[in-house]
Amino acid sequence: MQLHRILILSVSSALLWAQHAKDDEAxxxxxxxxxxxxxxxxxxxxxxxxxxxxxxxxxxxxxxxxxxxxxxxxxxxxxxxxxxxxxxxxxxxxxxxxxxxxxxxxxxxxxAPAVEMKAPGDAAAGEKLFWSTNGCSGCHRIGGKGGFAGPDLSNIGRTSTLPKLRRSIVDPDFERTPGFERADLTLRDGSKLSGLVKDRTNYRLQLQLKDGALRSVPVETIETVELTKPSIMPADYKTKLTRDDVTNLVSYLRQQGAN
Ligand code: HEC
Ligand code: HEC
CATH class of the missing domain: 1.10.760.10 (Cytochrome c-like domain)
Known part of the structure; x- marks a missing residue:
């Protein structure tokens, strides 16, 4: 499945490249x-x-x-x-x-990349909401500030489109980002450890803890692993935020990566 994906991605980038070359001519x-x-x-x-x-x-x-x-x-x-x-x-x-x-x-x-598109909404209001207490910055980083539980959004205007940005906010399970699956471990010594699974091999699990620190846990020290399947991003923004809030957030996020 993973290999299949990679193959499709490389074919598509070749096609996109060909398309871009054509766009430049026409x-x-x-x-x-x-x-x-x-x-x-x-x-x-x-x-x-x-x-x-x-x-x-x-x-x-x-x-x-x-x-x-x-x-x-x-x-x-x-x-x-x-x-x-x-x-x-x-x-x-x-x-x-x-x-x-x-x-x-x-x-x-x-x-089209969101940063290339004009979007309705009030970016300043979106920015305020993003950085407010219990806002998005508890989990997301922009420009080196914010939390580690979600992807860094410093360049999201280039890597996402306007409809995808909106959808990422109201429906976080629609398209997951690799590396943000949460695991709750119970270790053999009885202690507990939670974090995001950044990497795993037969010998160790690499977790990113809440403070951003990486911890490599040898598998022989682990008693149980509980993986949380749905995204840890709250699924209720669709009802908790108004339509204007979402539009303002998209308007702020689309500018990230502008230069
Ligand atoms: C009755 C349903 C229906 C309506 C109405 C309709 N579409 Fe489609 N559209 C389809 C289907 C089904 C396909 C796939 C056709 C195929 O490949 O055989 C398609 C294909 C397309 C594609 C090509 C997608 C691709 O990558 O191949 C585009 C673009 C598109 N539609 C845009 C539009 C637009 C714009 C309108 C409005 C003017 C529209 N469609 C109205 C059903 C519809
Ligand atoms: C509890 C942590 C948390 C909070 C709070 C949170 N997010 Fe997220 N967010 C995530 C995680 C984790 C992902 C990655 C999706 C996944 O789980 O695979 C994500 C994904 C995203 C993405 C898609 C990123 C990409 O790479 O495509 C956007 C955009 C986003 N969040 C915006 C927001 C906004 C705006 C808010 C505030 C309204 C917010 N998030 C609040 C954790 C969070």
Missing amino acids: AKHPFMGNPDRIEAGRKTYLGGCAGCHGPEGGGGRGPSLIERGAWHPMTDDNLYATIQKGVGIMPAANLPTDRGWELVAFVRSLT
Whole structure:
């Protein structure tokens, strides 16, 4: 399974590279990356596409448009043609040219690095929430400050997309990040130890403790190991935070990695 993944990833990066080379040659359509056109495209999308591809592009009767771009790259022209003419059970959209290109710009925005996209929301309010007591910084680091229980988010605007950022906050189990599985150990001497499993071999378990320190635990000293499967990131932000809170957090996080 792991090997399978690695193979797919290397194939996809070759494809992406080829795609990038092509993008550099072709002049971009002026609607690409234009926030007003993307917003107009979103409206058309919600009316005619969301029923099959999901309101956030996550998929349904039709494939996910959030993940799919990574391993199934299409030129902008092909995307336009697919939307206008339809494919398989997907009906032809037959929209006026500008409406069609707005949709292409919107679909592209779903897989573009968040830092390259304009996003609604108040980044300053998001920043405040992120660093507040019991906020996100208890587990996440940005710029060398914060906790160790979750991934460092200093570069998250480059490695994530806007829809993925939103989804990471409201649905942490959707896509796990390796290295953040929590283990509760009982040792042979009766003591207990908890941490994130950073590495394991037949001989030792490497744990990262709450303070960030790494501890290598020889397996022969371990009595029991209890692994916590769901993400340790709280699963209730979807209800605890308002929609505006989430939008503001995304607006703050998308800037991380800007330079
Ligand atoms: C009736 C359901 C349905 C509707 C409505 C629909 N789609 Fe699709 N869409 C699909 C299905 C199913 C596929 C996969 C087709 C195939 O590969 O045979 C698809 C494929 C696609 C693809 C290609 C994905 C890829 O990587 O191959 C894009 C892009 C897309 N749709 C965008 C849109 C947009 C934009 C709209 C709105 C104008 C839309 N779709 C409306 C069902 C739908
Ligand atoms: C109790 C610790 C904890 C808290 C609090 C927490 N997170 Fe997380 N977060 C995690 C962990 C652990 C992951 C990795 C997902 C996993 O479990 O595989 C994660 C993943 C993420 C990711 C995805 C990172 C990536 O590499 O794609 C984002 C974005 C994120 N969190 C944002 C937030 C925001 C915003 C808040 C505050 C509203 C928050 N987190 C609060 C622990 C936490």
